Amino acid sequence: MxxxxxxxxxxxxxxxxxxxxxxxxxxxxxxxxxxxxxxxxxxxxxxxxxxxxxxxxxxxxxxxxxxxxxxxxxxxxxxxxxxxxxxxxxxxxxxxxxxxxxxxxxxxxxxxxxxxxxxxxxxxxxxxxxxxxxxxxxxxxxxxxxxxxxxxxxxxxxxxxxxxxxxxxxxxxxxxxxxxxxxxxxxxxxxxxxxxxxxxxxxxxxxxxxxxxxxxxxxxxxxxxxxxxxxxxxxxxxxxxxxxxxxxxxxxxxxxxQSSDRGDQGLKRVVQVFEETKFSLEFNLCESSATTNQLTHLQLMKKNLDKRDIKDLRQVYAGDQLGYTIDKKLPNGVVRGALGAIKK
Ligand SMILES: C[S@@+](CC[C@H](N)C(=O)[O-])C[C@H]1O[C@@H](n2cnc3c(N)ncnc32)[C@H](O)[C@@H]1O
CATH class of the missing domain: 3.40.50.150 (Vaccinia Virus protein VP39)
Structure with a gap:
């Protein structure tokens, strides 16, 4: 039209x-x-x-x-x-x-x-x-x-x-x-x-x-x-x-x-994109555990990402999905991770 x-x-x-x-x-x-x-x-x-x-x-x-x-x-x-x-x-x-x-x-x-x-x-x-x-x-x-x-x-x-x-x-x-x-x-x-x-x-x-x-x-x-x-x-x-x-x-x-079919559960929902820092790209993800849904502050270090991933991650918005594996849990609760898949 x-x-x-x-x-x-x-x-x-x-x-x-x-x-x-x-x-x-x-x-x-x-x-x-x-x-x-x-x-x-x-x-x-x-x-x-x-x-x-x-x-x-x-x-x-x-x-x-x-x-x-x-x-x-x-x-x-x-x-x-x-x-x-x-x-x-x-x-x-x-x-x-x-x-x-x-x-x-x-x-x-x-x-x-x-x-x-x-x-x-x-x-x-x-x-x-x-x-x-x-x-x-x-x-x-x-x-x-x-x-x-x-x-x-x-x-x-x-x-x-x-x-x-x-x-x-x-x-x-x-x-x-x-x-x-x-x-x-x-x-x-x-x-x-x-x-x-x-x-x-x-x-x-x-x-x-x-x-x-x-x-x-x-x-x-x-x-x-x-x-x-x-x-x-x-x-x-x-x-x-x-x-x-x-x-x-x-x-x-x-x-x-009414049906509970959730499809693929491997990727996590982005609920917030934090401001990019000099060294990292950071996201708040909503994930399910045994009894609750919880927020994970994920930190992806730029030195571990290739240029294409960084470009893609800059185009990730709330509602998109990310996969990651945990490298380290930092004392402030932030999870430093390695990037898996991105689904926009
Ligand atoms: C902001 S408009 C949205 C119109 C359309 N759904 C859209 O997304 O473009 C909200 C509409 O909801 C209608 N509405 C509000 N309360 C309603 C109700 N109880 N029953 C039916 N329509 C209602 C209003 O008359 C109005 O046309």
Missing amino acids: QLSELKNNLLTSTLSEAKLVQKIHTLSQNFTQSRERISDYLTDPALISAYTYFYLPTNMAKMPVILDKLGKRIEDFNDYEIIDYGCGPGTYLMALLANGIKAKRLVGVETAELMRKQAQKLFQTFHPEENIELLSAYKEQENSIDQKKLLIFSHSANEMSEIEVKEIIKKINPKEVLFIEPGTKSFFTKMKSLRTHLIENTFHALYPCPSNHPCPMSDQDWCHQILKVSLDDDVKRLCQLVKRDRLYQPVSLFYFA
């Missing part, structure tokens, strides 16, 4: 790009600074158009990276009912379709009428052949009691109370739940509590956690990831106009499933 085509299909398609950029600034300020005004944009067609113009293409770009991080292929979800709860203009349903999903049922739940209208307009233009249901509240399909469901919260659980999120999960009873939410400390506080709730209710925390054991993050820190996405040139140009970097996006990506 080209940005010019998207512009022609905005709720208010007559806005100039300069006006849209101005409105994107307003939105962005409200999202980051005026939490009490976070929902104001939902009743203003110009702000909905601005949201769609900027956030739809830049959020859609996360989908292939997310699948990769979860170790999934799009086909893995082909026999699912997929529910995007708080779908806005249909961002992640559009992203799934752009990546070739052939789901049993695609549902967008969205309370804001204007957002549903915007989503409808986009689906009619870009996916006229698909039967996508846009609902103001979730409704079960008849005879679908055994249907596997993937429930996605995409920048929407952030706007809901914790109780609301729990009730939605209980009502839908999904096999899997995926959170793609802002990578902020305030969202992580909610996420940590939801994680405990989901684990108590038979879910397995498959990403980013190494096990269901308690989260080792202190109250001062928060677990989030950086997704490096690919953007088309026209979207990159828009990002420059808006003066926002959307190539490296901080997110709270959390994935829970």
Whole structure:
């Protein structure tokens, strides 16, 4: 989808790009600074158009990276009912379709009428052949009691109370739940509590956690990831106009499933990248032991790394994985190690 085509299909398609950029600034300020005004944009067609113009293409770009991080292929979800709860203009349903999903049922739940209208307009233009249901509240399909469901919260659980999120999960009873939410400390506080709730209710925390054991993050820190996405040139140009970097996006990506299949456990999740020193590259890794998840401060000495590894390690972000073997445990608790594999 080209940005010019998207512009022609905005709720208010007559806005100039300069006006849209101005409105994107307003939105962005409200999202980051005026939490009490976070929902104001939902009743203003110009702000909905601005949201769609900027956030739809830049959020859609996360989908292939997310699948990769979860170790999934799009086909893995082909026999699912997929529910995007708080779908806005249909961002992640559009992203799934752009990546070739052939789901049993695609549902967008969205309370804001204007957002549903915007989503409808986009689906009619870009996916006229698909039967996508846009609902103001979730409704079960008849005879679908055994249907596997993937429930996605995409920048929407952030706007809901914790109780609301729990009730939605209980009502839908999904096999899997995926959170793609802002990578902020305030969202992580909610996420940590939801994680405990989901684990108590038979879910397995498959990403980013190494096990269901308690989260080792202190109250001062928060677990989030950086997704490096690919953007088309026209979207990159828009990002420059808006003066926002959307190539490296901080997110709270959390994935829970009723099945406990964790795949390869050899690599450890990077939860923090420390500032590079003259002699070393250092990372905080989340690892599972018998009874708990714990953080390991890994120090990789540059003298033991070749140039290519150093270059690769400089491109490692929170959410990626590293393998290592222990050389030495230092008195300050830091583990000096030898690098194994890197998985971004
Ligand atoms: C920031 S937008 C995200 C839109 C889209 N998911 C995306 O990632 O681009 C949040 C959306 O969640 C919707 N929302 C908030 N609470 C909701 C609820 N309880 N039920 C359904 N939608 C809700 C809002 O109306 C808004 O459109």
